[in-house]
Amino acid sequence: MIYLDxxxxxxxxxxARAAMxxxxxxxxxxxxxxPHSPHRPGRAAAAAVEVAREQVALLLPPGGRVTFTSGATEALNLAIVGSGARKLAVSAIEHAAVLDTARAVDPAMAVLPVDGEGLVDDAALPPGVGLVAVMQVNNEIGTIQPVDRIAARAHHTGALFLCDAVQGAGRIAAPAEADMIAISAHKIYGPKGIGALWLRDGLDLAPLIRGGRQEGGLRSGTLSPMLCAGFGAAAALAQTRMAEDASHHTALWHRARAILSRWTLNGSADARWPGNLNLRLPGLDVGRLMSDLRDMAFSAGSACASGSGRPSHVLRALGLSDHDAKSSIRLGFGRYTELREIEDACARIEAAAAAQGV
Structure with missing residues (x-):
């Protein structure tokens, strides 16, 4: 199996496995x-949690605190609902965890459009907004947003700025001007079931989950030292390998792009994370392509929306027709992806597409 998702x-x-x-x-x-028990084994577990908290914090700006959550979805819900903001603005290409939560809080929320490369038009930010949410790196097309500039504009209007940094954490510099940042362990080679919300010092949120007030009163529930330790180790590894990983991903991206040269790129060619390659080929039957290449793992869109049958809201926001959106695939490279795997996978994708007559 060649894994490209x-x-x-x-x-x-x-x-991370060893730390767990x-x-x-x-x-x-x-x-x-x-880890919340006062005896010696409990204190040892609590110490492991705090080591992990410090490791995760090193991926994030100084001057804030890390609250562990069950994942980025919970972190984003906590930020949006807990902020108490009632008028929201979010980009058109946010993850459903932001879009759906924001819409539940503010059914009339402002949706910030993007251009054909997927870059947010922050000039469209309306007055009177209490919270602005823009993701750092888009999960479907890899476009990197100028989040610090957008955060500055949000602050100028008196709004808080929330950044979904799930795809950017450990890969590029953290959004220094954000007020809240959500990240997830399993997107940085850590375990599933744990994420974190970074909250700038001086900001307070209302908790979503009440009970024992274990996470500084902000999030209740018994923490898993195992998951925390794995998250911390993955974060520490990402911190030390950031430049090496970026170089590796760039080499893979250029090789894949050379083989799939007749395909059209979705998203920006420059303002992007090179571990993401989203391409379209007019007339392509993506379902048939995936069926023909069952020993390869790649995506026709976000995993969270797979099986819905709907065209990607991200690709539609770029101005693509439903037909073009449904003729698109996403290849996601990783730290352990080898060049020969990319060459083999892309050659087979090209051959399978050609067999469709497109």
């Missing part, structure tokens, strides 16, 4: 202890 999830890094094992919780160890 790293925007959906990444494999667990060996370093002592906290798996076997009866013959003390690693099962509740």
């Amino acid at each position: 790293h925007q959906a999830t990444t494999p667990l890094a060996p370093e 094992m002592p906290w798996l919780g076997g009866a013959d160890t003390s690693g099962f202890a509740n």
Whole structure:
């Protein structure tokens, strides 16, 4: 199996797996202890959580605090609902975790349009907005937004700025001007089931989940030292490998683009994360392509929307027709993807498309 769906999830890094094992919780160890208990095993588990918190914090700007959550979806819900903002503005190409939550809070929310490359038009930001949400790197097309500039404009109007940095964390510099940042472990080679919300110092949110007030009163529930340790190790590894990973992804992107040269790129060719390659070929039957290449894992769009049958809202926001949107595929490269895998996969994709007569 050639895995090219790293925007959906990444494999667990060996370093993250090793960090998790002592906290798996076997009866013959003390690693099962509740990190919120006052006894010695509990304190040891709590110490592991705090080490992980510090490791994750190094991926994020100084001057804030990290709250662990069950994932980025919970983090984004906590930020949007907990902020208390009632008038919202979000980009047209946000993840459903932002779009649906924002719409539930403000059915008349302002939707910021994007141009043909997927870049947000922040000049469209209306007055009186309490919260602006724009993602750092789009999960479908890889476009990198000028989030610090957008944050400055939001602040000028008196709004808070929330950034979904799930696809950017550990890959590019953190959005320094954001007030809140959501990230996810399983997108940076950590475990599923844990994410984090970074909150700038001085900001307070209302909790979504009430109970024991374990996460500084902001989020209740017993933390998993195992998941925290894996998240922390993955974050530390991403921090040290950022330049190396970027170089590797760039090489893979250029090789794939050379092989699939007749395909049209969706999104920006320059303002993008090179681990994402979203392409279209007019007339392509993507369902048939995926059926013909069952030993390859790639996407026709966001994993969260797969199976819906609807054209991608991100591609439609770029101005693509439904026909062109449904003729698009997304290839996602990763840290462990090899050049020979890219060459083999892209050659087979091209051959399968040609067999359709397109």
